[in-house]
Amino acid sequence: MPPNSSRDWRQKLAPYRGLLALALVFGLGCLFSPTHLKTGQRLFLTVENQRTVFFEIAETGILAAGMTLVILTGGIDLAVGSVLGLSATAFALAIYGYGASPLTAVLVALLVGAGCGLLNGLVIARLRLQPFVATLAMMVAARGAAKWLSLGVKVAPGAQDWYVWQQSAEVPFMRWLTTALGGWGPQPMTLLFLLTIAALAVLLGRTRFGRTLYAIGGNEEATRLSGISAARAKVWAYLLCGLCAGLAGICDAAQLTLGDPEAGATYELDAIAAVVIGGTSLAGGRGGVLLTLLGALIMTYIAKILSLNGAPEHVRLLLKGVIIIVAVVIQTDRRHD
Amino acid sequence: MRSRWFLLLPLLLAACSKPTTDQAAAPPPGLPTAADAAQEPPPAGAAQDAKSTAQGLEPGRKYVIGMSQCNRGEPWRVQMDKDLDTAAKEHAAQLEVVFNDAQNDVTKQQAQVREFISRGIDLLVISPKEAKPLAQPVAEAMAKGIPVIVLDRDIDGGNYTCFIGADNVKIGRAAGEHLKKILAGKGKIVELQGLQTSVPGQDRHNGFMEGIKGSQIEVVFDADCKWLEPNARKEMQSALTRFPEIDAVYGHNDPSAHGAYLAAQAAKREKAIKFIGIDGLPHEGVKYVQDGLLDATFLYPTGGAEAIATALKILAGETVEKRITLGTKVFTKENVAQGGEVL
Numbered sequence: 009m010p011p012n013s014s015r016d017w018r019q020k021l022a023p024y025r026g027l028l029a030l031a032l033v034f035g036l037g038c039l040f041s042p043t044h045l046k047t048g049q050r051l052f053l054t055v056e057n058q059r060t061v062f063f064e065i066a067e068t069g070i071l072a073a074g075m076t077l078v079i080l081t082g083g084i085d086l087a088v089g090s091v092l093g094l095s096a097t098a099f100a101l102a103i104y105g106y107g108a109s110p111l112t113a114v115l116v117a118l119l120v121g122a123g124c125g126l127l128n129g130l131v132i133a134r135l136r137l138q139p140f141v142a143t144l145a146m147m148v149a150a151r152g153a154a155k156w157l158s159l160g161v162k163v164a165p166g167a168q169d170w171y172v173w174q175q176s177a178e179v180p181f182m183r184w185l186t187t188a189l190g191g192w193g194p195q196p197m198t199l200l201f202l203l204t205i206a207a208l209a210v211l212l213g214r215t216r217f218g219r220t221l222y223a224i225g226g227n228e229e230a231t232r233l234s235g236i237s238a239a240r241a242k243v244w245a246y247l248l249c250g251l252c253a254g255l256a257g258i259c260d261a262a263q264l265t266l267g268d269p270e271a272g273a274t275y276e277l278d279a280i281a282a283v284v285i286g287g288t289s290l291a292g293g294r295g296g297v298l299l300t301l302l303g304a305l306i307m308t309y310i311a312k313i314l315s316l317n318g319a320p321e322h323v324r325l326l327l328k329g330v331i332i333i334v335a336v337v338i339q340t341d342r343r344h345d
Numbered sequence: 346m347r348s349r350w351f352l353l354l355p356l357l358l359a360a361c362s363k364p365t366t367d368q369a370a371a372p373p374p375g376l377p378t379a380a381d382a383a384q385e386p387p388p389a390g391a392a393q394d395a396k397s398t399a400q401g402l403e404p405g406r407k408y409v410i411g412m413s414q415c416n417r418g419e420p421w422r423v424q425m426d427k428d429l430d431t432a433a434k435e436h437a438a439q440l441e442v443v444f445n446d447a448q449n450d451v452t453k454q455q456a457q458v459r460e461f462i463s464r465g466i467d468l469l470v471i472s473p474k475e476a477k478p479l480a481q482p483v484a485e486a487m488a489k490g491i492p493v494i495v496l497d498r499d500i501d502g503g504n505y506t507c508f509i510g511a512d513n514v515k516i517g518r519a520a521g522e523h524l525k526k527i528l529a530g531k532g533k534i535v536e537l538q539g540l541q542t543s544v545p546g547q548d549r550h551n552g553f554m555e556g557i558k559g560s561q562i563e564v565v566f567d568a569d570c571k572w573l574e575p576n577a578r579k580e581m582q583s584a585l586t587r588f589p590e591i592d593a594v595y596g597h598n599d600p601s602a603h604g605a606y607l608a609a610q611a612a613k614r615e616k617a618i619k620f621i622g623i624d625g626l627p628h629e630g631v632k633y634v635q636d637g638l639l640d641a642t643f644l645y646p647t648g649g650a651e652a653i654a655t656a657l658k659i660l661a662g663e664t665v666e667k668r669i670t671l672g673t674k675v676f677t678k679e680n681v682a683q684g685g686e687v688l
Contacts, residue, residue, distance in 0.1 A: 186611055260575070264575065268574070321569040
C-alpha cells in the first residue's frame, strides 16, 4: 500500500497524465534530435519539423477523432481504414474520371464515408450485431467496393481509357490542401484536423448527444431504461465516425495526388492506438476527443523522433509496442471503482 | 452485461498481419510490369522467333495452354496475364490460353494445376505462389508429358521445362549505375526501400549498392517503406528536415519515388533533387517520367510475352534454355517517347 500522501499527489496529477506523457515525449525528442550540419540547431525543434508533425498527424488524427465517439459508446469501428480507401478512390474518380469540380468530389467522398458509417450504425443499433462483427464485415466490403470502383488500379489521370483526365495536371485544390498557407503557416489539411477535434470536443462536452454517448458507454441498459434513445445516438456516432473516415480519405488522395484503393490498410489500428494512448477506455464511458489529440500527438512525435534518426524498422516496431503498453498503464486508473 | 468484444483484438491483429507476410513472400505488391507489351509486341527478336517457330507447329491443330496465376489481386500480375494474352492473340489460329487465378491460395493453385492436367492441356504456364508446395503438382504434369514454363518465382527441385524470370539484383545495379552517371559519381542520396524482409527488396538494395560501388555517392538516409507511397512520403519529409542537401532519391518502386517527389515539392526542393524508381508500369512509373516527375524508372518485366514465345518453341519440338533471365529497360525523359532503352 502506498502511503496516503503519495496517493494524494497522484490523484492531483491524474487529469494531467496525458499532458505529462506528451511533455516527456517532447523532451526526449529534443534530447535525441539530430542537429543541423552547419548551424548546429536541433532539428526536432525547428518550425518546419513541427509543421511536418502536425501535417503527418492529420490523416490518422481525423480517423482517431471519429473513432473516439464510437469507442466512448463501448463499440469499435474496424472499417475506418477501408472506408478511407473507398472515399479516397471515389474522390479521385470524381475528379479524374468524371471531371467533377473539387467541391462536388469532396461532397461525394463525404457522402460515401457517412453512408458507410450510417450502414454500420443501423446494423449495430437495429439488427443488434456486435460492433466488432458488423464493422469487420464493412471493412472487407468497403475494400471490395474501392477495388471495384477503381478496377484494381490506382485512380490517376489516364489510368483508364474513359477517364476525362488523360494528361497529368495538377489539381489546385489538392495542392492547396497540402501546402503551407502563405509559405510559412500550417497546411489547410492540418487546420482541418484541428477543426475536427474542436467540433467533436464541443459536441461531446456541450450537447445532449455527447452526454448520451458517455451514458451509453457507462451503462447502456440504464440509459435505455431512463428513456434516452440509445439506438439513435449510436447510429449517429457511427455515422460521424464514417464521415471522419471520408474526410481522411480526401486528405489521403490529396497527399498522393491519386486515389489508391488500397489506401488506409491497417490505419484502423493506428486510430484505435491513438484513442487508447490518449486515455479513452476501450470499455466505453470514459475519455474524450482532446485526449485523442494528445494520444495522436504522442504517437506521431515518437514516430518522428525515430524517423529523423533513421532508426531501423525493428527498433521502431519494438518501441511502438512498448510505448503503447507504457502509455496505457500510465493512463489507466487502476483503482477499483 | 458489458460486451467484451475487445478480447478479440489479438485475433484481428493476426488477421491483419496475414497479408503482410504474404507480401513478404511475394514480389512487391502493386509492383512492376512489362510496360512495352501493352503497347507494342515483345522485343523484336523474341516476336520474330515466335513467328518463325509457329510454323513448326502441326498445321490445323489448336494447342491449349493453361496459365495458373497465383494472385490476380496484384496489378503487376494482372499485367502479366495481359502480356500473355496479347502475345497469344498473335497466334490465335493455333493457340488458346486458359487463365486461372488461385487468389493467393496455395492449395487452390495445387488443385488448379491438377485440373489442367486432367483436362489434357498441351502446355502449362505457372506463376507459383510458393516454391515447395507446387513442386509436386508440377512434377505430375511433367510425368504426363506436359511441358511446364515457370514464371517469375522459381519452384523447388527444378523439375520443369523452363524458368523465366527477371533479376532484381541486375535491375538494382542498373539503377545504381544510372545514378552514378547522372550525378557524375558524387552526391548525397536517400534510399526508400521496399519491404526489407522480402527478397525483391533485398535484391534491389544489394544490386544498387553494387551499382554505386567505387563512387563518392553516399546514402545519407534510408528507411523501410514497405512498398507504400504514404510511408515513403513521410520518410522523405524526415530526410528533407534533416539534410539541407540531397542530390537524389532511389525508390525501390515507383510509388515510393513519387511520394518522395511530392514531399520535396511541398518543401519546394524538388528541382534540386533527382528521383528514380523501379517497375515501369505504363500508367505509373512511365507516366511519371513522361510528366517529368521522375528522372528515370527501370522496367521489372513480367515475362508474359517471352513465355508465349518460349511455349511456341517447346510445342514445335525445339529445345529451350532451362533458365531465361529477362533484361530490363530504362525509361528517361529522352527515350520515353521511343519506348525506353533496353539495358
